[in-house]
Amino acid sequence: MSRQMRLVTLSLVTGIVLMLIKFIAYFITGSNAIFSDAAESIVNVVASGFAYYSIYLASQPKDENHPYGHGKVEFFSVFVEGGMIFIAGSVILIKSIYNIFFPEPIENVEEGMYLILVTSLVNLGVGFYLMKRGRSLRSLTIEADGKHLQVDAISSFGLIVGLLIMKFAKLPWVDIALSICLGKFILYSGYKLLRKSISGLMDESDQEAIEEVVTELNKHRKADWIDVHNLRVQRYGQEMHIDCHLTLPNYYDLNQVHDRISEFDEILNNQLESKSEFFIHADPCMPECCHYCQVKNCPIRSEEFKQLIEWNSSNITKNMKHFRKS
Template identity: 50%
Template sequence: MLRKEFRIILLSLLVSFLLTAAKFTAYFLTHSVAILSDALESIINVVAGAFACYSIYLAGKPRDENHPYGHGKVEFFSIGFEGAMIFIAGCLILVKAGQYFTGAHPLEDVMQGVWLIGATMLVNLALGVYLVRVGRSLSSITITGNGQHIMTDVYSSLGLIAALVIIHFTGWTWMDPLVSVIMGALILRKGYQMLRRSISGLMDETDMQVVDKVISILSAHRHETWIDVHNMRVQQYGNNYHIDCHITLPYYMELSQAHEQLKAVEVLVDNGFPGSEVEFFIHADPCIPSCCHYCQLLNCPVRKDAFTGKISWTRENVLPNRKHGE
């Protein structure tokens, strides 16, 4: 049985193929360069959707000896490929629009083009909202990125429809290449954003939203023996997460007790990311006298200093590689 993610992206691919055909039909009816720009971007939807299908298939393969962290990082290649294709499409659109600026060109059957583009916009709106919502629930950057790209297509189609209606009632054909230039610039911007997201993922750039979520989960269920958490690092592989951190525990705690505490941390965070697999590598640090003033284990038999107050866990004290008292 195909994975849910694969079936979703396959649906996106099939819909994008049909909508691309409809947009080229609108272009041949109207000879509008702005509609051609929209159709060229839709070709990118099809190509990127095909690559996304393969990346999701590969990301779903189990870990092996050559890929101990799994194959999930291929999703960053997928979104990078899609971003590069969008960027190229934007450049082609700007070149084509520049050619049309050199001379007037007649438009035909503009309102038929409006109705066709309007129909594709509504279908893309439903598909884009669905992909973004499902992609976030599944923690799939490929599905989410594909949905965001399609939503960009929706906004550009809306602007295109408005321009075509104005052209139809005013005869201002010079607006056609102008709208194409605007669409090309917006597409270039979106392509850059997707390339930036791909590079940051491949370079293991920290996702602060994920860090904040982990800190929030641990803070909400904070145990008195968890004196502090520090040196936290988060990596994402597809919809899986690898988290490293150090936790300071009472130095006299037995190994079996320390293991139970670390296991409790793993279970808490894993439950906080439903639908994802969370792998924890936790290093247990022994407490030192400088920890006593913020240690909440009030009945500690070896306390050196009085408890002066709880230190809230934030990015500022969880990410650095040092105990809070140092």
């Protein structure tokens, strides 16, 4: 079993156990706020189950029908999880508004709080661990699952504070008010996950991945890498897909061009934490490149080297060579 599968299995088992505990707390108290917390736990379990399948699918090798691999399913997994969180928040708000007009008696508040405290501590610990491991493994699904558990833990802590106020201040309306606040918080959390998944499904530029690539390019650049531009980076699961134009001396023959592109590919793949697939378009240099070209003893140089242009996320992503002198 892969590391990702073990992590999502941990999330799934934890979610099932904590969901049962929260519903026990709801049945012994009748608290609307505790019901809100328990309802979100159903989402945790279903989302973790879908995450389990998406991790399995994302790990499958490329095939004829999926030449770019299966990593993009992680964005769909996060979309499902975000959508279910959003639906859970809506259900919680509807039930809260209903109970404003038709209140239900609340009992055994103290026992319910102890149970919720246990679930919140477990969720916080497991969520932190999943987020840390998700970032290190470059798994959007694991990271989203961990974030979801942390959101659940924070909302549970808020629930406990509200129940304490209700118990000692003798204010029964606090239960409904707290439930409404939790519902809004859960809705917003679902919205953020939906936004992130839609960005990935629409191939929105991954700024973090671009910065990572640009850093390594500047660190390991060679003299005959005269110019890199039109850089585009997308992360699908644990793989990155990188397109760019690489300007090389125009007197290189085809074998030299091939060797330099292979070197470019190998250097970045050795340095980047994610496995990368490159599509590199080779451009010939032009006289306008000479003022920032570092190639020594160039037989066709028309202008002396004047300055090194440091690549950054702004100039390297444009579809043009760096002709303009500063």
